[in-house]
Each structure stands twice: as structure tokens, then as C-alpha cells.
Amino acid sequence: MNAETIVIVGAGQAGGWAAQTLRSEGFRGSIILVGSEPHRPYERPPLSKAVLSGDAHADTTSLVKPEAFDLLNIDWRPNVSATAIDRSAKQLLLMHGAPVHYDKLILCSGGRARRLNIPGADLPGVHTLRSIEDAAALGAALRPGRRLLVVGGGWIGLEVAATARKKGMDVTVVEAMGRLCERTVPPGMSDYLLDLHTSHGVDVVLGAGVNQLARNAQDGLTATLGDGREIDCDAVLVGVGLVANDELAREAGLECDGGVLVDAQCRSSDPDILAAGDVAAWHCEWAGRRMRLESWQNAQEQGIAAARTALGIAVNHQPLPWFWSDQYDVNLQIFGMPALSHQMVVRGDRNSKSFVMFFLDEGKVVAALGPNAAKDLRFARRLIERRTSVDPDRLADTAVPLAKF
Ligand SMILES: Cc1cc2nc3c(=O)[nH]c(=O)nc-3n(C[C@H](O)[C@H](O)[C@H](O)COP(=O)(O)OP(=O)(O)OC[C@H]3O[C@@H](n4cnc5c(N)ncnc54)[C@H](O)[C@@H]3O)c2cc1C
Missing domain, CATH: 3.50.50.60 (FAD/NAD(P)-binding domain)
Incomplete structure (x- = not known):
């Protein structure tokens, strides 16, 4: 590929994966990673779980160990916000320091927590x-x-x-x-x-x-x-949702609609500017609509996909959406995009600690979710990926092993 300098905005999960992938794919040019936070890329899921409870230290959230990160030879700019994109000059303007030139720019600026617009919303506490x-x-x-x-x-x-x-x-x-x-x-x-x-x-x-x-x-x-x-x-x-940090893109005239609009190759309306993670909206085939997918899995996989596209490697970012949540002693996982129009089939007792809800569209498994059901959901994932047609009664019958489908 011809790019000599690839600049990434946002040293979060998508940005961190994009940077690592550029190196693992053999890119020897300059990588500038601009991040408004003081930290190297880290993962956020433990912030509402083990880190919040005090069971894990914040250091454990690092995407890459500091020594390994340093070996990637990335020009990491902590505590620096990107303030504007000059597309005609192919430059990124920064809050501190001189503008930086890019051959390819990858926007991984995520989102910020939505705030309440009511009296007292900013009070201490x-x-x-x-x-x-x-x-x-x-x-x-x-x-x-x-x-x-x-x-x-x-x-x-x-x-x-x-x-x-x-x-x-x-x-x-x-x-x-x-x-x-x-x-x-x-x-x-x-x-x-x-x-x-x-x-x-x-x-x-x-x-x-x-x-x-x-x-x-x-x-x-x-x-x-x-x-x-x-x-x-x-x-x-x-906890009332997220606002995509798409201002840089919008002000630079890129197409945005509650996020930076990209294709399955992570390209925005400017082919030299890509976007990935919580800030990016694309047509998700599994959902059948354009959306932003605010999840750990998407941040990683779309960050990887954007880096590959920047290097000229063919990608088609359409992963089966996967999301998990941990609450009390429950690990809940969701595969696919369940919709109200789908036929729901419950396998197991929904008043028990573990069961699976399957969602069928025209007889085919398109989504599944459930608490404490990791093993069954592994099978479910395969059924969804293969768009398997099933008999709902047999699917609901726990005496019929899922492997039989
Ligand atoms: C508390 C919490 C718990 C979660 N739990 C789960 C879970 O259990 N399962 C799951 O699947 N997902 C979970 N998620 C979602 C997941 O963490 C996010 O989808 C993921 O972090 C998105 O990664 P990202 O790189 O797109 O954005 P981020 O990780 O938010 O990174 C964006 C980075 O860009 C920086 N930035 C923004 N604007 C600029 C700028 N102009 N210049 C420079 N830098 C900029 C930001 O400061 C930030 O560091 C959770 C998220 C949170 C917050």
C-alpha cells in the first residue's frame, strides 16, 4: 500500500485495535494515535463491573500491556484532542501541537455519556x-x-x-x-x-x-x-445512552447521521477517512438496517477492519452481533438482533437460572439470548450463522440436544 502516515483519532478500544492491526499486517509507516484521555487504549466493560466494585484494578483493563504497546512503535499523543480535519490539505488539527498530515485517517472517537437536560443535572454527586x-x-x-x-x-x-x-x-x-x-x-x-x-x-x-x-x-x-x-x-x-463523538466528521463535511456513516469497509464519504467503533454507523446485514453497534465485539472487529481497509486489504465487516452483560451471578449473552416480529421459542424454564430464548424468522434461527447459557449459546451461534431452519417444538425440547440441529 502507498500510505506513509496513518492517523487514528481516539485511543480507545477501536483505535487500539486499529493501531495494532496496522503493525500486525506489516505496515512500516508512521502511525499517529491521538487520544484525549491520559491512558493507553483500554477496555471499558469492567468499569461497570469488577473495577467499579473494587475487585479489579483499573490497570487490568489495558488493551495491550504497556511494554507490548511501546514495541508497536506508535506515535501516541495522550491528552490531546483532535479539533478539526482539513480534508483538502489532508491534515488533522490538534488542541496542542502542530497539525499532522495523514494519508489515511481512522476516526475511532467513540461516544460520550448522554447527560440529563434537567435542573440539577450537574450537581456534585x-x-x-x-x-x-x-x-x-x-x-x-x-x-x-x-x-x-x-x-x-x-x-x-x-x-x-x-x-x-x-x-x-x-x-x-x-x-x-x-x-x-x-x-x-x-x-x-x-x-x-x-x-x-x-x-x-x-x-x-x-x-x-x-x-x-x-x-x-x-x-x-x-x-x-x-x-x-x-x-x-x-x-x-x-445511564441514559450515548452520544456519538462525530463532530469532527460533521464539521469536515462527511456524511453523518447520529454517527459517521461508513460502508462495510469502514469508509466514510471521503475514501481516505475511515471510522470504526461506537462512532461509526453502517448497514448491519444482521439487523437489516443502518445502525451503530455499541459493543466490545464491534469496537474490536471494526477497528481491525478499518486498519485493513486503510492498507488496501479486502474486508467485509458484517460480524454476527454479540453482546454480553454481567449482573449479580448472571452472565447474559445476546447473539444476533432479536426483533418483536420474530417468533420466540424458549428452551428451558424461563423462571430458572439458565435458559435460552431463540428467535426465528420464517423458520430460521436469527438470534438467541439467555442467562448463564454459554454452552447452548455457542451452538445457537452456529445455528444463526448457518441460518438453520428448525422445528420450533424440537428446539424448545431440552431432551433434544442442540447438536442434533
Ligand atoms: C461502563 C461500560 C460498560 C460496558 N460494558 C460492555 C459489556 O459488558 N459488553 C459489551 O459488549 N460492551 C460493553 N461496553 C461497550 C464498549 O465498551 C464500547 O462499545 C467500546 O468501548 C467502544 O469502543 P470505541 O473505541 O469505539 O470507543 P471508546 O472506547 O469510547 O474510545 C474512544 C476514544 O476516543 C477519544 N476521543 C474522542 N474524541 C476525541 C478527539 N476529538 N480527539 C482525540 N480523542 C478523542 C475518547 O476520549 C476515547 O478515549 C461498555 C461500555 C461502558 C462505558
Whole structure:
């Protein structure tokens, strides 16, 4: 390939994988990795789990050990934000230092936690969770006997709720929609999550928004809900989604729509600029629509794909979506994109600790999810990848081994 300098914006998971892949594919040119955080690339999933609970140190989240990272011979620029792209000059402008030239530019700028737009949203004690620093600040507030209010019953909110219960806190989750994780799982799984959390002593309030947060006389916070109800707490975690960091791309005139629009080769509307990870939106064949996939798996695989495209290697980024979440003693995994239009087949007892929900489209397995069912889900994954046609009754029958399909 002809590129001499490849610049990556964002030293997160996608950016880290892109940088490593350039080297592992034999690229000998210059790699500049611009990251607004002080850290080398790291993985965020433990920030709501073991790092937040104090069971693991933040260092354990490193994508690559520091010594191995140094051997990659990357010009890493920590604490530096990219501020603009000059496409005609092929330059990236930086907050500190001279602009840098690029032959190929890979945008891996991820996203930031969405904030509440209500009075009191910025009060001390109101947290969001995206970075190592956020996890340290929130972790310090998780103390036994204290009260945590979680605003948002999505994955991050529920994982923090589970971690806070483990730390002996009283926890209330307030979710504006009618069910938990409504955007990502079907009603049956939302019901399971509701039972899981209420059985662990979490107070879950559905269909209610928080209208205001205020300091109270007890030196805590009081949240006022839309229906006038008040909830007193010592700390608040706001987990209401992510805003893609696509400003650089938008201001440079690249096509964006809630993220940088890319094709399955990770190319934006400018073929010398690619994007990967939480910031990138592409047509996901498994979902049948354009979307951003906010997941560990996608950040890694799309970061790798973008690097390969930058080097002129043929790629087609269409991985079967895989997501997991750990809450209490439950490991939940989702393969594919379950939709309300799919036929659901439950294998096992859905009131037990382990079962699998399969989703069929015209008789073919297209998605599966379940708690503590890693082995069955490995088979499920193969059924989905092969788009296997199944008899729903046999699939539901636990006496028929999945290997038979
Ligand atoms: C608390 C938490 C728990 C999670 N748990 C799970 C899980 O259990 N399972 C799962 O599948 N996924 C999980 N995820 C999602 C997963 O971690 C993300 O999808 C993944 O981190 C996305 O990687 P990324 O590289 O696209 O973005 P990021 O990792 O966010 O990296 C983007 C980087 O770009 C930097 N940046 C932004 N703008 C600029 C700029 N202008 N200049 C320079 N640098 C910039 C940012 O500071 C950041 O360091 C979790 C995420 C969080 C926050």
C-alpha cells in the first residue's frame, strides 16, 4: 500500500485495535494515535463491573500491556484532542501541537455519556460512567448503607445497580420506558431482568422520568419524578445512552447521521477517512438496517477492519452481533438482533437460572439470548450463522440436544 502516515483519532478500544492491526499486517509507516484521555487504549466493560466494585484494578483493563504497546512503535499523543480535519490539505488539527498530515485517517472517537437536560443535572454527586476516572469517582460513592438512584434501566444502569447492591447500597432504578432494556431486548427478557433486580432488592420504577435533581437538607440529593414522586438518595448514576463523538466528521463535511456513516469497509464519504467503533454507523446485514453497534465485539472487529481497509486489504465487516452483560451471578449473552416480529421459542424454564430464548424468522434461527447459557449459546451461534431452519417444538425440547440441529 502507498500510505506513509496513518492517523487514528481516539485511543480507545477501536483505535487500539486499529493501531495494532496496522503493525500486525506489516505496515512500516508512521502511525499517529491521538487520544484525549491520559491512558493507553483500554477496555471499558469492567468499569461497570469488577473495577467499579473494587475487585479489579483499573490497570487490568489495558488493551495491550504497556511494554507490548511501546514495541508497536506508535506515535501516541495522550491528552490531546483532535479539533478539526482539513480534508483538502489532508491534515488533522490538534488542541496542542502542530497539525499532522495523514494519508489515511481512522476516526475511532467513540461516544460520550448522554447527560440529563434537567435542573440539577450537574450537581456534585450526579455521575455518568464512560472512563476510568468516572469509575473511580462513582466507585468512591458506592458505600454500604447509602442510597443510589440509577436513572435509566439500560445495560450500564443495570450493571451499576447490581454492583451497588453487591456493595450493600439501597438502589432505585428509574426508567422512562415501560420496560428494562427496551431498545435491545424483547419483552420476555425485560421481564426476566425486572425479576432479577427486584429479587435482589432493587426498587425499579418504570414509565417515569426524572424532572429535577436538587440538594436536600440531609446533604443528599432529591429527585423529583414526572408524577411528583420524590426519591432521596446520596448519589445518582445517569445511564441514559450515548452520544456519538462525530463532530469532527460533521464539521469536515462527511456524511453523518447520529454517527459517521461508513460502508462495510469502514469508509466514510471521503475514501481516505475511515471510522470504526461506537462512532461509526453502517448497514448491519444482521439487523437489516443502518445502525451503530455499541459493543466490545464491534469496537474490536471494526477497528481491525478499518486498519485493513486503510492498507488496501479486502474486508467485509458484517460480524454476527454479540453482546454480553454481567449482573449479580448472571452472565447474559445476546447473539444476533432479536426483533418483536420474530417468533420466540424458549428452551428451558424461563423462571430458572439458565435458559435460552431463540428467535426465528420464517423458520430460521436469527438470534438467541439467555442467562448463564454459554454452552447452548455457542451452538445457537452456529445455528444463526448457518441460518438453520428448525422445528420450533424440537428446539424448545431440552431432551433434544442442540447438536442434533
Ligand atoms: C461502563 C461500560 C460498560 C460496558 N460494558 C460492555 C459489556 O459488558 N459488553 C459489551 O459488549 N460492551 C460493553 N461496553 C461497550 C464498549 O465498551 C464500547 O462499545 C467500546 O468501548 C467502544 O469502543 P470505541 O473505541 O469505539 O470507543 P471508546 O472506547 O469510547 O474510545 C474512544 C476514544 O476516543 C477519544 N476521543 C474522542 N474524541 C476525541 C478527539 N476529538 N480527539 C482525540 N480523542 C478523542 C475518547 O476520549 C476515547 O478515549 C461498555 C461500555 C461502558 C462505558
